[in-house]
Amino acid sequence: MIVAYDGTDFHGWQTQNRPGKSSLRTVQEAMEKAVTKVVREPVNIIGASRTDSGVHARGQVATFASSNEIPPDKLIMGINSWLPDDVQVQKIEIVHDRFNPIDDCTSKGYRYVLAHGCSNPLRKPLFNRKYIAHTAFALDVALMDRAAKLFEGEHDFIGFTKLNHGRESTVRRIDCCNALALDDGTIAIDVSGAGFLWNMVRILAGTLLEVGRGKIQPESIPDVIASGDRRRGGKTLPPHGLSLEWVSFD
Numbered sequence: 001m002i003v004a005y006d007g008t009d010f011h012g013w014q015t016q017n018r019p020g021k022s023s024l025r026t027v028q029e030a031m032e033k034a035v036t037k038v039v040r041e042p043v044n045i046i047g048a049s050r051t052d053s054g055v056h057a058r059g060q061v062a063t064f065a066s067s068n069e070i071p072p073d074k075l076i077m078g079i080n081s082w083l084p085d086d087v088q089v090q091k092i093e094i095v096h097d098r099f100n101p102i103d104d105c106t107s108k109g110y111r112y113v114l115a116h117g118c119s120n121p122l123r124k125p126l127f128n129r130k131y132i133a134h135t136a137f138a139l140d141v142a143l144m145d146r147a148a149k150l151f152e153g154e155h156d157f158i159g160f161t162k163l164n165h166g167r168e169s170t171v172r173r174i175d176c177c178n179a180l181a182l183d184d185g186t187i188a189i190d191v192s193g194a195g196f197l198w199n200m201v202r203i204l205a206g207t208l209l210e211v212g213r214g215k216i217q218p219e220s221i222p223d224v225i226a227s228g229d230r231r232r233g234g235k236t237l238p239p240h241g242l243s244l245e246w247v248s249f250d
Contacts, residue, residue, distance in 0.1 A: 139212030206234030
C-alpha cells in the first residue's frame with residue numbers, strides 16, 4: 001500500500017502500547033483496525049518508515065498479509081471507507097510474500113517546508129500552518145543550498161539525533177540534499193538517503209536555518225558533522241513542517 005496521512009493528530013506511525021494506560025493514536029493502529037474490518041482477520045501492518053509524532057506522509061509504504069484473496073481495487077475502496085479522514089490509502093498492489101518494506105527499502109525522500117521572514121505576523125502561515133513551519137528570520141536560500149550539498153555522502157550523524165536514539169550505529173548515507181525557493185515564497189529542504197536517525201532530518205533542517213541566517217558558514221558543515229557535538233548544529237525544528245514524500249525499492 002502507498003499511504004498518505006496528515007500527522008497532526010497522530011502520535012507517529014508506530015503503535016505505542018502503554019501498560020495500564022490507553023493507547024496513543026497512531027497511523028499503524030488506525031490502519032490495522034480498518035484493514036481488519038475489510039479482510040475479517042487480524043493483520044500486522046509493517047511500514048517502511050516510523051515517522052514521528054506530528055510528521056506527515058505523502059508516500060509511506062506499508063504491507064500486510066491476508067488469507068482472503070480480495071482484488072486490490074475492492075481492497076482500496078473498503079479500507080478507505082473504514083479509515084479516518086486524515087489517512088488515505090492511495091494505491092494497493094500484490095507483492096511477493098518475502099517483500100519487506102523496511103529491509104528492502106533502498107532510499108527514502110523527505111521534504112521540510114519553511115516560511116521565513118515572518119517577523120511580520122501577516123507573513124506567518126495561516127490556512128497551511130499545520131504543514132509549514134516558520135521563522136522570523138529572512139533566510140539566504142543560496143547559502144542553505146551550498147551547505148546542504150555538504151551533508152551528502154556517508155557520515156556519522158551522531159550530532160544530528162537525540163541522545164537516546166537507540167540505534168547501534170549512527171552512520172547514515174545521504175544521497176541528495178538541497179534547499180530551494182518555492183513559488184509561494186517558502187523554502188523546501190529535500191533530503192533523501194538509505195535511512196535516518198531519530199529527528200535527524202529536523203535537526204539537519206534546523207542547521208540549514210542557522211546557515212541561512214548567517215550564524216553557521218556553509219564551509220563549516222563538514223566540521224560540524226565530524227565533531228559529533230549536538231550543540232554545534234541547529235535546533236530541532238517542529239515536526240509539522242516535515243513530510244515523508246516517497247520510499248523506493250530495487
